[in-house]
Amino acid sequence: MKRFAQTAFDLLWPPCCESCGEPSRDPVCAACRAAMPLRTADGCCSTCGKTLLEGEADRPGDGATCRRCRDEPPWFDAARSAVSFRGPARPLVHALKYGGQTWLAGVLSTWLEGCWLAHFADERPDFVSSPPMHPLRRLRRGYDQARLLAAALAHALGLPCECGLVARRRATPTQTRLDAEERAANVRDAFAVVPGARERIVGKCILLVDDVMTTGATLGALSRVYREAGAERIICMSFARD
Ligand SMILES: [Zn+2]
Ligand SMILES: [Zn+2]
Structure with a gap:
């Protein structure tokens, strides 16, 4: 009975992904999870984490800091x-x-x-x-x-x-x-x-x-x-x- 009630409820108000609105049992659907723009350390300031602009790094690779963190450390x-x-x-x-x-x-x-x-x-x-x-x-x-x-x-x-x-x-x-x-x-x-x-x-x-x-x-x-x-x-x- 409980199961039937749940099915009826889902038919009337199907659970949706909170991001794209497509039907999904997971609050964030698999497609949105896969498309989530995860940030990595690559090309980012080692202090504030912002994406480094072209030529902004004080040195290449890990440990590079952005101009702002260098001029005025946070x-x-x-x-x-x-x-x-x-x-x-x-x-x-x-x-x-x-x-x-x-x-x-x-x-x-x-x-x-x-x-x-x-x-x-x-x-x-x-x-x-x-x-x-x-x-x-x-x-x-x-x-x-x-x-x-x-x-x-x-x-x-x-x-x-x-x-x-x-x-x-x-x-x-x-x-x-x-x-x-x-x-x-x-x-x-x-x-x-x-x-x-x-x-x-x-x-x-x-x-x-x-x-x-x-x-x-x-x-x-x-x-x-x-x-x-x-x-x-x-x-x-x-x-x-x-
Ligand atoms: Zn989605
Ligand atoms: Zn920075």
Whole structure:
């Protein structure tokens, strides 16, 4: 009977791939999984993980850094992203971020876990965290997608998730239409350590997780706050890289 009910339900509302919308039992169908634009270390900055432009590398091969990291080293030690923000990755981020599909955090975190194993398997973070969302935006959206991703990855790695140590001091306008310099200015001084939280940051290795990384301005500004509060090592990861 239960089986019949399930079949009837599936006929009326067939389960679909969250990325392409084609019928699929898996929330991300086999075709979308195969087409996922996975990022590798090849041709990427060894510090911030961005794709190096033609002639931008300070030296060829592994260990090359981009011009920006060389001129102005970021506040984090390393940053990597699981996939590029295109193809099947885009609708998934959109569904998690704006579509209320909070359960997708657990699905997307499997790619974050793969990224972790590829780049940071030897690291031993003390805890996982994410950029805090302003309380008003959190109230409007009803959830914080970066925090959900951080919690899912922390769970998979068996690490604690500490999301209340740093707060967003002011609401920052959305970054979507801003260039690198505007983004940096937009998030400057946006974060502050919560009173009494400093002692839980001093000497710690911290893994910061976000949904999408574009110029790295948000994770950079957040890393600065942790670093100035005494963090020993800061690693950043995002599901997608724009
Ligand atoms: Zn699909
Ligand atoms: Zn770089």
